[in-house]
Amino acid sequence: MAAHRKIKHTIYNDSTITFALFVNLESCKNIRKCVMNGTVEASLLKSSMIIDPFQVLVAANKAVHLYKSNSMMTKNVHSEILFCLSPSKNISESFRAFGAADSDTSVFVAIVNDTEDKTLAKVSEILGHQPVPLEGVSSLGDIKLITKAYKLTDEELSHFPMLDALVSRIAAKEIITAGKGRI
Amino acid sequence: MDSVLLKQGAEAKLYSYDFYGRPCIIKERFKKSYRHPTLDVSLTSQRLKAEVRANLRCRMAGILTPTIFMVNFDNSSIYMQEIQDAITVREYIATIQEQHKDRAHANDLISPVAEVIGKTLSKMHANNIIHGDLTTSNMLLQGDPHDLKLVLIDFGLSSFEASAEDKGVDLYVLERAFLSSHPNTQELFDIILNSYQTTMKDKSAWKEVIAKLDEVRLRGRKRTMVG
Numbered sequence: 001m002a003a004h005r006k007i008k009h010t011i012y013n014d015s016t017i018t019f020a021l022f023v024n025l026e027s028c029k030n031i032r033k034c035v036m037n038g039t040v041e042a043s044l045l046k047s048s049m050i051i052d053p054f055q056v057l058v059a060a061n062k063a064v065h066l067y068k069s070n071s072m073m074t075k076n077v078h079s080e081i082l083f084c085l086s087p088s089k090n091i092s093e094s095f096r097a098f099g100a101a102d103s104d105t106s107v108f109v110a111i112v113n114d115t116e117d118k119t120l121a122k123v124s125e126i127l128g129h130q131p132v133p134l135e136g137v138s139s140l141g142d143i144k145l146i147t148k149a150y151k152l153t154d155e156e157l158s159h160f161p162m163l164d165a166l167v168s169r170i171a172a173k174e175i176i177t178a179g180k181g182r183i
Numbered sequence: 184m185d186s187v188l189l190k191q192g193a194e195a196k197l198y199s200y201d202f203y204g205r206p207c208i209i210k211e212r213f214k215k216s217y218r219h220p221t222l223d224v225s226l227t228s229q230r231l232k233a234e235v236r237a238n239l240r241c242r243m244a245g246i247l248t249p250t251i252f253m254v255n256f257d258n259s260s261i262y263m264q265e266i267q268d269a270i271t272v273r274e275y276i277a278t279i280q281e282q283h284k285d286r287a288h289a290n291d292l293i294s295p296v297a298e299v300i301g302k303t304l305s306k307m308h309a310n311n312i313i314h315g316d317l318t319t320s321n322m323l324l325q326g327d328p329h330d331l332k333l334v335l336i337d338f339g340l341s342s343f344e345a346s347a348e349d350k351g352v353d354l355y356v357l358e359r360a361f362l363s364s365h366p367n368t369q370e371l372f373d374i375i376l377n378s379y380q381t382t383m384k385d386k387s388a389w390k391e392v393i394a395k396l397d398e399v400r401l402r403g404r405k406r407t408m409v410g
Contacts, residue, residue, distance in 0.1 A: 010202060011255075030308040057203055058252060069257050155245035164250040164264070168239055171262075175235045 002121060003131040007057065009064050016062045018114045018122070019053055023051065023106040023140070026151035031126050035075055035078075040122055043078040043110040044100040050108055051141035051163060059085035060110050067112075077112045087150045087169055089177050092093045097149055104142055105155060148178045194230070194339060201260055202252045210234075211260035225257050230339040235261060237284070237312055237341035244310045245304055247325070247334040266323050267336050271302075272296060273319035275328055276365050290370050297371045298323065299331045301378030307335070308350045308392070309383065315340030316358035319364055337354075351395025352404055354379070358396075 004020035004140075034040040043060075050056055063080035066072045072080045074091055086094030096103070100107040107182050111119045124130055146166070147157075186198035186209055198209040200375055212227045231254070238248045253262035270278075283289040300322065307314065314321070316337060325332040342349070354376070361372050376393070383389040 007203065010253075054205075061203070061253060065253070065255065071256075102252065153243050153245075156243050159241060159245050159247060160250070165242065168242060168251045171253050172235045174241055175232050176239055183348070 003133045004117075005053070006114070006117070007135055011065060011066055014065050014066070017057070017064065018109075018111040018120055019060075019134055020109045020111075020120055021058060021106070021134050021137050022086065022109065022124075022127050022129050023047075023132050025105045025107065025127055025129060026098045027103045028107050029102040031107070031123060032100060034122075034126055040119060040126070041076070041078055041111070042119055042123060043081040045082065045108040045110060046098050046100050046104065047106040047108045047137055047140040048104075048142040049085070049098050049144060049146055050137050051143070051166070052138055055163060055166050055170070055176055056081075056085060056108060056110060057068055058170050060112070062171065064112060069133065078110070081110050081112075084170060084173070085176070089173070091128060103150065108134075108137055124152060199265065200262065202289045205252065206265040207252060207260050207262050207266055208249070209260050213259075213405060222397070225340065227268045228256070231256070231259050231261065234338040234343050235279075237338035238263075240310060240312050240343070241335060241338075244306055245333060246307055246314070247333070248338075249336060266336075269323040269334065270326045270328070271320050271322060271392055272300070272322040272333075273364055275324055276319060276368070276371075280365070286367050293368075294370055294374050295331060296328065296333075297374040298378040299333050301334050301375040301380075302382045303335065304354070304375070305379040305382035308353070308379075309385075311343050311345045313342045313344050313349045314338060315342060315351050315353070315356075317353055318360040347391035348406070350392045351399050354392070355399040355404060356397050358400075368369060 001115060004018060006016050006018045008161045009015040009017060010120050028044065029127050031040065032044060035042055035044055045056060062079045063077055063084045067077040074083050082098050084089055086098045088094045109123055114120055142179065150169055151164065152168055188196060188201045189199050190197040190200065195210050195212045198211050200207040213248060215223055217224070221284060235251060235254060238251060241248045250264040251264055252264065255262070277295065279292050280289050283292060304317070314335065316339070321335065321337040323334040323336060325334050358372055364367060380389050
């Protein structure tokens with residue numbers, strides 16, 4: 001089980017963020033059901049929208065910060081991670097584009113404050129799989145889809161690594177999407 | 184994770200930090216007790232947002248700026264990528280001028296940097312981004328200065344304006360800062376303007392900006408409010 005990663009929040013030392021990647025699944029149907037009905041508290045992210053664990057870390061870091069400062073847009077910290085990861089300010093659209101779907105055969109899981117890794121164990125059990133190294137997510141990311149969703153420009157991509165372009169947008173989302181909806 | 188105070192400016196404090204393994208700068212805008220509290224909160228938040236917005240718009244236009252990692256509205260701080268192995272254009276020019284006492288020779292050595300400054304600002308203005316505080320201290324050269332990787336920073340006073348007036352003032356602010364920080368560099372500033380012009384696709388827009396620059400040179404940064 002060493003493939004997952006547990007990280008202390010950079011500001012709130014009492015908060016941790018756990019990441020795990022699961023691949024070769026039959027479907028995400030059962031785990032999605034458990035998250036929807038509240039028996040498992042975790043964030044199920046669409047692996048095709050992720051190119052690097054750092055991309056999710058910036059979103060999760062932000063979600064925990066918003067949770068701690070009582071300024072979340074969604075109802076709990078796990079849905080907030082999903083919303084933070086998405087460039088859209090429409091919550092249901094964000095869930096559709098960045099949340100794992102029933103038919104997905106891989107999923108990137110983020111769990112906040114998983115004491116003794118109990119939730120992770122539960123997720124593994126439901127999926128019937130053990131997590132694989134997180135770096136594997138870079139081969140699952142769909143560059144075309146990501147470019148389109150985050151509206152990355154060619155100019156930008158010719159000067160910056162894609163990861164940095166995504167990270168800036170995630171961190172600055174509420175500032176750049178305020179007002180007329182254009183940057 | 185500890186933050187180390189690097190610099191204290193009039194507006195903000197800069198800390199060096201480690202953001203999950205990435206070298207990071209925290210720019211924290213502090214409270215100013217001499218300002219009315221309501222005005223202070225409003226100005227601080229406006230500048231924080233302006234800074235982040237212009238940074239991203241520049242990146243989308245292909246102008247190098249630091250990557251933003253996090254924005255904390257609670258204490259008005261921005262966590263951004265530390266541009267490593269970089270010196271300010273101000274330091275660079277001063278060093279070259281120090282090393283080469285022959286003015287013409289020093290200017291020759293610096294002219295590629297002046298050219299890339301003109302090109303970058305032209306691109307920025309073509310996208311209607313006004314920096315608001317152009318100085319050679321707010322421009323970094325990353326890596327080997329000969330690579331001409333110019334990174335723009337400090338967008339706290341930026342705005343988005345299409346008018347030639349605002350672009351002219353932006354250039355005027357740079358001219359004043361440039362000539363006062365670096366003695367005997369009028370030729371270098373002319374290279375900046377020249378390269379600004381060559382890069383600008385819309386030639387009539389360029390003429391308008393330069394006409395405004397001449398106008399602003401005569402009257403100063405502030406417009407006369409008469410009439």
